[in-house]
Amino acid sequence: MTKHSATTSNYSRRDALRMVAIGGAVGIFAPNLLGKPAFARASAKPSGRIIVGLGQEPTVFNPLMAHIEVDDGVHFSVFDALFRIDPQGVIQPNLAVEVPNQKNGGISEDGLKWRIRLRDDVRWHDGKPFSAEDVKFTLELITNPNFRSWRTAGHALVRDITVVSPTEISWRMEEAFAPYLSFLTETFIVPKHILEKEANPNNAAFNQAPVGTGAFKWEKRVAGDHLELVANTEYFGDGPHIERLVFKYIPDLTVLYTQFKSGDIDLVGQPYITPDHYGEAKTLPNRVVTLLPRTSFESFYLNLERPQFRELAVREALYAAIDKESVIQGLYYGVPTPTETFMPRQSFFFNANLPLHQFDLNRAAKILDQAGWAKGADGIRAKNGVRLAFSNSTTSGDPLREQLQQFLQQTFAQLGVEMKISNLPAAVMWGEFWMQSQFDSVIVGSSYLIGADPDVTNRLHSRSIGAKGGRGSNNAQYANPEVDALLDKGARTFDPDARRAIYSRVQELVRRDLPFLPLYQSNSVEGLKKGINGFVPNGNTRTESWNALAWYWAS
Amino acid sequence: MSAFLLNRLFQSIVLLVIVSIIGFTVLNLMPGGPLAQFGLDPGMTQKDVERLAAQLGLNRPLWIQYLDWAWRLMQGDWGHSFRDGSSVLAVIGRHLLATLLLMGTSTALAIAAGTWIGIRGATQRYSLFDYCATVGAMVALSVPTFWFGLIGIYIFTLKLGWVPAGNMYTIGDGSVLDYLHHLILPSLVLSLVHVAIWSRYMRTATLDALSQDFVKTARAKGVSERRILLKHVIGNALLPMITLAGMQLPSILTGALVTETVFTWPGMGRLFLDSLGYSDYPVVMGLLIFSAIMVVLGNLITDIVIATVDPRIRLA
Numbered sequence: 001m002t003k004h005s006a007t008t009s010n011y012s013r014r015d016a017l018r019m020v021a022i023g024g025a026v027g028i029f030a031p032n033l034l035g036k037p038a039f040a041r042a043s044a045k046p047s048g049r050i051i052v053g054l055g056q057e058p059t060v061f062n063p064l065m066a067h068i069e070v071d072d073g074v075h076f077s078v079f080d081a082l083f084r085i086d087p088q089g090v091i092q093p094n095l096a097v098e099v100p101n102q103k104n105g106g107i108s109e110d111g112l113k114w115r116i117r118l119r120d121d122v123r124w125h126d127g128k129p130f131s132a133e134d135v136k137f138t139l140e141l142i143t144n145p146n147f148r149s150w151r152t153a154g155h156a157l158v159r160d161i162t163v164v165s166p167t168e169i170s171w172r173m174e175e176a177f178a179p180y181l182s183f184l185t186e187t188f189i190v191p192k193h194i195l196e197k198e199a200n201p202n203n204a205a206f207n208q209a210p211v212g213t214g215a216f217k218w219e220k221r222v223a224g225d226h227l228e229l230v231a232n233t234e235y236f237g238d239g240p241h242i243e244r245l246v247f248k249y250i251p252d253l254t255v256l257y258t259q260f261k262s263g264d265i266d267l268v269g270q271p272y273i274t275p276d277h278y279g280e281a282k283t284l285p286n287r288v289v290t291l292l293p294r295t296s297f298e299s300f301y302l303n304l305e306r307p308q309f310r311e312l313a314v315r316e317a318l319y320a321a322i323d324k325e326s327v328i329q330g331l332y333y334g335v336p337t338p339t340e341t342f343m344p345r346q347s348f349f350f351n352a353n354l355p356l357h358q359f360d361l362n363r364a365a366k367i368l369d370q371a372g373w374a375k376g377a378d379g380i381r382a383k384n385g386v387r388l389a390f391s392n393s394t395t396s397g398d399p400l401r402e403q404l405q406q407f408l409q410q411t412f413a414q415l416g417v418e419m420k421i422s423n424l425p426a427a428v429m430w431g432e433f434w435m436q437s438q439f440d441s442v443i444v445g446s447s448y449l450i451g452a453d454p455d456v457t458n459r460l461h462s463r464s465i466g467a468k469g470g471r472g473s474n475n476a477q478y479a480n481p482e483v484d485a486l487l488d489k490g491a492r493t494f495d496p497d498a499r500r501a502i503y504s505r506v507q508e509l510v511r512r513d514l515p516f517l518p519l520y521q522s523n524s525v526e527g528l529k530k531g532i533n534g535f536v537p538n539g540n541t542r543t544e545s546w547n548a549l550a551w552y553w554a555s
Numbered sequence: 556m557s558a559f560l561l562n563r564l565f566q567s568i569v570l571l572v573i574v575s576i577i578g579f580t581v582l583n584l585m586p587g588g589p590l591a592q593f594g595l596d597p598g599m600t601q602k603d604v605e606r607l608a609a610q611l612g613l614n615r616p617l618w619i620q621y622l623d624w625a626w627r628l629m630q631g632d633w634g635h636s637f638r639d640g641s642s643v644l645a646v647i648g649r650h651l652l653a654t655l656l657l658m659g660t661s662t663a664l665a666i667a668a669g670t671w672i673g674i675r676g677a678t679q680r681y682s683l684f685d686y687c688a689t690v691g692a693m694v695a696l697s698v699p700t701f702w703f704g705l706i707g708i709y710i711f712t713l714k715l716g717w718v719p720a721g722n723m724y725t726i727g728d729g730s731v732l733d734y735l736h737h738l739i740l741p742s743l744v745l746s747l748v749h750v751a752i753w754s755r756y757m758r759t760a761t762l763d764a765l766s767q768d769f770v771k772t773a774r775a776k777g778v779s780e781r782r783i784l785l786k787h788v789i790g791n792a793l794l795p796m797i798t799l800a801g802m803q804l805p806s807i808l809t810g811a812l813v814t815e816t817v818f819t820w821p822g823m824g825r826l827f828l829d830s831l832g833y834s835d836y837p838v839v840m841g842l843l844i845f846s847a848i849m850v851v852l853g854n855l856i857t858d859i860v861i862a863t864v865d866p867r868i869r870l871a
Contacts, residue, residue, distance in 0.1 A: 051726060057829065059639035066599075066607055068592055148610050151598040183598070202610075203640050223649035224821030224829075226726060246726055250819045251829070254705070255721060259819070262712055262720040424587075427834045430594030431587030435601060450598045458597060466601035473594070473601060 046231035048553040049244035050532060052545055053256050053265035057249040058227065061218075062207040063188035064142055066150045070270055073545035077229055077245055078125075079188035079212035082116060082135065083181065084546075087538040089348055089452035091181055095119055095130065095189060095213065099181070102494055111176030111494055118167045121236045124191050125217045131166040137192035139171070141201065148202050151450075153458070154183040176492045178499070182453030186541075189213070215240040215549035225249060239549030241534070247545075257281070266529045269544050273525035275335040275400070281527055289527045291335060292537040295344040296447045298336065300392075300408070300517040303437050305467070305477045307386045313371035314388065315514040320364040321415050322408065324357060328520055331403050336520035341507045342448040342456065345521060346539055349454035349500050351507040357518075364415055373416075381416040389418035390440035393433070396423035401443050437467040437475050445522060452540035454503040457487045460510065478515035563858075567851040571844065575628075578843040579621045582836055588613065589637045589834040611637060624840065633844075634837035638830075643841035646826070653723055654810040654822035656734070661742040662807055665749030666800070672750065673757020674789065677765065688754060695751035703744045704817035711740060721818035741818040745811055749803070756799055760792035767791070794865055801857025805849035809842070 052073065060067035063075035082096045091099050097117045100106020106115050122130035141147055142155045149155075157174040164170055173180070191211055198204040209218050215237065216229035226248040231240045248265055250256040257277050259265050261284060273281050273289065281289040300322065302309045309315060324338050339345065340354040373381040373388055381388040392408070394401045402423070409419045419441075424433065433439055448456045457472065458464050462479035464472025483506055490502040511518075526544060528535055534550035590607055593599040608614050612623070627634060633643035676685045712720045718740045719725070724733050764770065765788055773783050810824030823842070830838040 049727065059636075061639075065640075066593065066603075068596075145606075146610070148607060150603075151596075151600075152603055152606070153598060153600055186598075203635060207640050222821060223646065224653070224825055225723060225819070228726070244727075248722075248726070248819075249821075250721075251825065252816050252819075255708075255817060255819060258708060258713070259720050259722075264720055264722065427591050427832060428585065428587035429591070431591030433586060434591075434594045435604065444595070446595045447597045456597075458600060464600070471600045471602050473597075473599070 046233065046240050046243040048242050049246060050242050050267060050548070050551055050553075051226075051246040051248050051265045052267045052269045053248050053250050053259060054269045055249075055251060055253055055256055055271045057224065057251075058247055060207075061210045062190065062201075062204070063210075064138065064150060064190060065148050065202070065207065069542040072541065072543040073247055073269060073548075074227065074229070075188050076214070076541065076543055076546045077216040077548050078210050078214045078218060079190070080122070080214050081185055081188050082118075083185045085182070085185045085451050085538070085540045087346075087536060087540065089346075089540050091185060095122060095135075107494065111178065111492065112173050113170065114173065114180075115164075115168065115170040118169065119236060120167050122213050123234060123236075124193075124213055125211045125232060126191075126194075128191065128193055129166075130189070130191075130213050132163040132169040133166070134189050134192045135169050136161045136163050137196060138187070138189045141190070141195065142187070144201075146200075146202075151183070154180045155187070176494075178491055178494045179450065179453040179455040182451035182455075185451045216245050219244070235549070237549065241550070241552035242548075245545070245548050245551075260287070260527055263529070266532060267535070267544070268525075268527040271524075272544075273527050275333040275525065278333050278335055278525045281525065284527075286530045287527055288530055288532075289525060290537075291523045292526050293337070293344060293346050293539050294447075294522040294524050295347075295449055295539050296445050296522045297339060297342055298443065298445045298519040298522065299342075300519060301439075301442045301444050302476055302514075302516060303439055303441065304479075304515055305437065306390065306440050308388055308390050308440070311371060312513065313367050314373065315517070317364040317367040317371075317373075317415065318412070318417070319357060319514055319517045320360050320367065321411050321417075322357075322517060322519070323359040323411065324519060325359065327404055327407065331400055331407065332520070335523050335525060337523060339518050339521040340511050341518060342459070342510065342516075343454065343503065343507055344449070344539055347449075347452060347454065348496065349503045351504040353504075354507060354511045361411070361414060368415070375416045379416060380418045387418070388416065389420070391420040391422040392441045392443065393422050393424055393429065393439055394443040395426040395429050397425070404443060434475055435466050435473060437465070437477050443519075454499060455487070455491055456503075456506070457491060460506070460515070461487050476515040478510075478513065480509055480513055483509050559858075560855075563855055567855075570851060571847050574847045575625065575840070575844060576621065578840060579624065579836075580617065582834075582839055583617050583620065585834070587834060589836060592833060624837075628844070633841045636830075636838050637835045638833055638838075643837050646838055647823070647841055647845060650810075650821060650823045650826045651808065653820060654808065654815075654824065656723070657738065657741055657745065657815070657820055657822055658807040658810060660738055661745035662749060662803055664742060664746040665753050668746070669750045669753025670757050670793075670796075672754035673759075674761050674784070674792070676754065676758040677761035678784065680762070685758075688758075692751035692755055695747045699813070700744060700748055700811070701813045701817050703747055704741070704814060707740050707744050708817070721820065723820055741814055741820060744818075745814045753796075753799065756796060757792065760795050761788060764788045764791040794861070797861050797864070798857055801853045801860070804853035804856065805846055808849050809846045 054070050056070040058071045058074050060071045061074055063079050080095045082094060083091045083099055084094045085091050093099055095118055097119055098104060100114060100116055102109055118132055124130055139155060139158055139161055142149045143152060154177055157177050159172045159174055161171040194206050194211055195201055195204060215232055215235045217232045219228040219230045221227040226246055229245040231243050250259055253271065253274050256268065257273055260268050302315060304310060328334060328336055328338060340357060341351060343350045368381055373383045376382045392405055394405065405421045409421060412419045448459050459474055460478055460483055461472065461474060462484050464470045464474040465477050466473060467477060486502050486506050490499055493499050493502065526537060531554045533552050533554050536547055537544060538546050590604050593604055612620060624634060635642055636646050672688050676688045679685055708720050711717045719737050722737055724737055770783055770787055773787055810822040812824040812828050815822045815825040816828065827842050
């Protein structure tokens with residue numbers, strides 16, 4: 001779980017220093033974080049329009065239904081959740097008036113009883129008042145077996161939801177689950193009065209013309225092209241300041257960048273500017289181009305059930321044989337940042353004291369020699385009849401990753417390791433092949449966290465191995481009893497400092513065991529037109545448009 | 556004629572059934588599937604993916620899925636998109652107009668320009684114009700359309716600033732002039748390859764007509780070259796072109812994959828590419844059937860038109 005605040009944040013000096021340090025580029029925009037600064041708010045009427053260019057088309061507008069990252073920009077603008085997470089990973093109230101914790105009594109000492117107090121000044125876009133009934137309806141809809149919900153983890157633990165009053169709701173958790181607060185920052189509340197009338201909520205008209213409580217109202221969608229939102233002038237919070245927010249779909253990334261250059265779009269959203277254009281983008285007149293850390297990581301992911309990878313020595317040797325610096329500088333134009341862990345460096349839970357990777361081919365060879373992996377007649381190392389040969393897959397059509405594969409293939413060959421390249425289309429790659437651990441090794445860019453919560457049970461707990469009937473996506477099939485115990489403890493612990501110790505240790509163990517070889521943490525190359533104010537990147541959400549309500553054009 | 560139509564209708568239905576079975580099988584046998592996009596989501600568990608598969612009916616045997624789909628199709632229900640839940644016909648409808656506008660314009664351009672270049676090339680055989688037209692057609696046929704698109708954007712948008720970089724219209728404008736402005740570059744680029752094809756066919760057809768006996772007779776009678784061309788040659792040369800135009804019909808309605816992507820044109824071609832990328836089976840199948848119907852219809856219309864304009868042909 002992350003740090004969370006009540007209506008008035010209560011930061012210690014250490015928290016404040018940490019936030020300043022973490023803030024970096026974000027800090028520059030901090031005054032605009034939750035809306036336009038008071039001095040700039042002379043004219044209350046929203047004006048102007050901002051066009052966000054996206055590489056995928058947003059298509060799922062019911063925020064509770066299974067969707068992908070790119071839909072989040074619309075959800076964050078049209079809907080509100082009980083809480084929001086800010087760029088520092090601090091949970092802030094949104095539809096709730098305070099963030100519940102054990103100190104303010106919102107969460108019981110045993111973590112099982114939750115009580116949320118809600119705002120009384122919120123209205124749906126159709127004018128109907130928002131109430132605790134909507135929250136109850138939302139939480140129940142998510143676990144409705146006939147509804148195509150997105151994630152049910154966490155929500156499935158909720159029992160006995162009680163509407164105490166229109167502005168108060170409580171429930172009981174089947175077991176203490178600290179990450180739930182973070183899950184709720186990505187759970188947008190939908191209107192009961194509209195959806196309860198639908199026989200089949202999966203095909204409801206609402207899904208194509210959503211009604212929310214958010215800062216922007218649904219205007220129209222031109223399928224395959226763009227969708228338009230218009231300012232909700234009755235919004236309870238500060239904002240919105242622009243009259244129209246447009247999400248424009250441009251599937252080709254070169255064309256996306258070209259349209260940013262030509263001025264057709266005002267802001268580049270996911271998947272942002274590609275690294276090969278970074279150098280040029282920085283020199284464009286009247287554009288602001290910045291590198292901003294994401295929560296996703298590129299790693300050389302191993303299937304630990306393959307006999308080649310069972311031995312730690314092999315994983316250590318392969319890691320030592322990766323020339324990360326050359327990869328980052330030579331192939332990725334210096335855009336990403338090397339890392340040793342799965343935790344974002346901007347996170348409160350980031351362990352900065354992990355051993356640093358050193359590229360050393362001689363050391364790699366020595367490790368393998370000592371472990372008894374000797375070269376055979378074909379020049380490939382082997383031990384007990386197992387050749388040190390494997391395939392590596394990634395999504396086909398990704399030229400940078402393909403170059404990385406060729407680079408690694410050559411380096412590994414020098415070590416007496418055979419790596420075959422076997423790439424697949426994305427729609428094939430991330431299906432059963434990935435979920436059921438049918439690969440030898442893959443190069444994958446993935447996130448481990450939901451919101452900013454450090455819980456990684458789904459990725460690293462031994463009961464999360466899908467290929468062995470588990471519930472999660474521990475596709476490396478990693479199993480370490482100490483990590484399991486720590487993750488179980490971490491999910492039951494609400495105190496952030498106690499959790500920090502737990503997840504620091506998890507990172508140490510994972511760095512030692514190397515179920516995946518961490519390559520780098522991604523940075524997005526974000527670009528916007530000069531004159532757009534209030535834009536604050538937030539690595540804890542999946543969208544650049546999480547606070548579009550605060551955006552405005554400099555007059 | 557009616558027997559011919561009935562026969563063709565029967566053949567068409569058989570063809571559509573075969574196409575649908577092959578399409579459905581191949582699509583569903585591809586590993587991965589529509590839920591693969593959630594594989595990298597840290598919050599989606601294996602159980603979540605299995606639950607969604609069951610809700611979408613993907614865990615049923617393939618033949619049951621096909622029969623269910625085919626039965627619904629026969630009742631006019633083309634299914635619902637896995638991605639956003641809207642009906643397939645509505646999804647197709649939303650993209651059809653954009654494609655019609657782009658493909659219709661570029662085809663009209665191609666036919667007009669290609670006919671003129673072909674006839675002039677044939678009547679001035681081995682002239683400088685003819686050589687230029689031949690070389691130009693070779694280049695247009697050899698170079699991929701997306702390359703012309705990118706070069707066009709680079710020169711006419713980024714360097715000269717004459718036309719927009721793409722899109723169907725300016726968001727917030729959308730006047731007729733604005734549509735036309737946006738239409739210029741993509742329709743010109745898209746028409747290039749069709750101008751090349753059309754002009755080559757037209758040239759050959761015109762040369763063929765010029766060598767016919769009735770042209771020689773007309774010349775012997777002292778009819779002017781202009782009159783021969785207009786009255787005797789063009790009409791006869793255009794006849795084989797009807798087949799070509801008929802073959803164009805499906806593509807006018809199903810779009811151009813690459814050009815629509817380069818020019819961010821929200822048409823059918825891009826819809827097909829996107830739906831394939833997301834393994835949105837109902838939409839892909841809908842588009843497949845739609846294309847097949849268009850091909851069948853295109854051929855049928857061609858046959859009927861040819862029979863109507865050429866009295867030598869009788870349909871039985």
